[in-house]
Amino acid sequence: MAEMNTDGGGSHKKKGSKPQRKKKSTSVDFTPMVDLGFLLITFFMLTTTMSKPSAMEITVPVKDKTEDNQTKIPASSAMTIILSENDKIYYYMGLPDTVPDLMVTDFSNEGIRKLLLEKNAPQLKKIEVLKAQLVNKEIADSTFKRKVSETLADKNALTVLVKLDDKASYKNLVDMMDELQICSVSKQALVEVQKEELAKIEAMKTPL
16 A cells, blocks of 8 residues: 655755855944044044134223323214113213213114214225225235224224223123224223213113
8 A cells, every 4th residue: 555755855855956055144343443433533633723712802091191101082083982781872972071961872783883984984985995996906915904004093083982881781892892893993992981971871861
């Protein structure tokens, strides 16, 4: 009697079948990348230029000046600015010997910036002429810089005395110095506010 083979034949290879290859697990060695990373960090640290702290230049008058070494300022080109609370700016034209009535403005483009540009207009016009000469190659760059410095340092150029009361903020002072730089006002000084000026400011704040 014939017998049926019930063996699955799992252990027998089929004729003509290719032998199966064992698959190897792929792995990447990242150890050299660690060294490369440290080399890149070191390279960027050595080649990067660190930001240098910049200081704002403020001209402060020297105490106990004698009459001989004092620079006399024409009253027509002198302007006193007093910074106060709520971004208010009080100002007047002339020397602070006799304090006239104060006027008030703010930090808007139509405020202190417009006022400084108007008061410094003669020097700004001279600088524009020098710029045109530089563009047309009528003067050298060194000559342009020298003449601009002489124009801004002229005795008739606008001189601004900046003062702060005890209610002004440091931000107001920084903003004021920025406005002076934008308007090319190089003759500037930080001066102590007078009692008469503070009294006039308080009188303007007090409603009638």
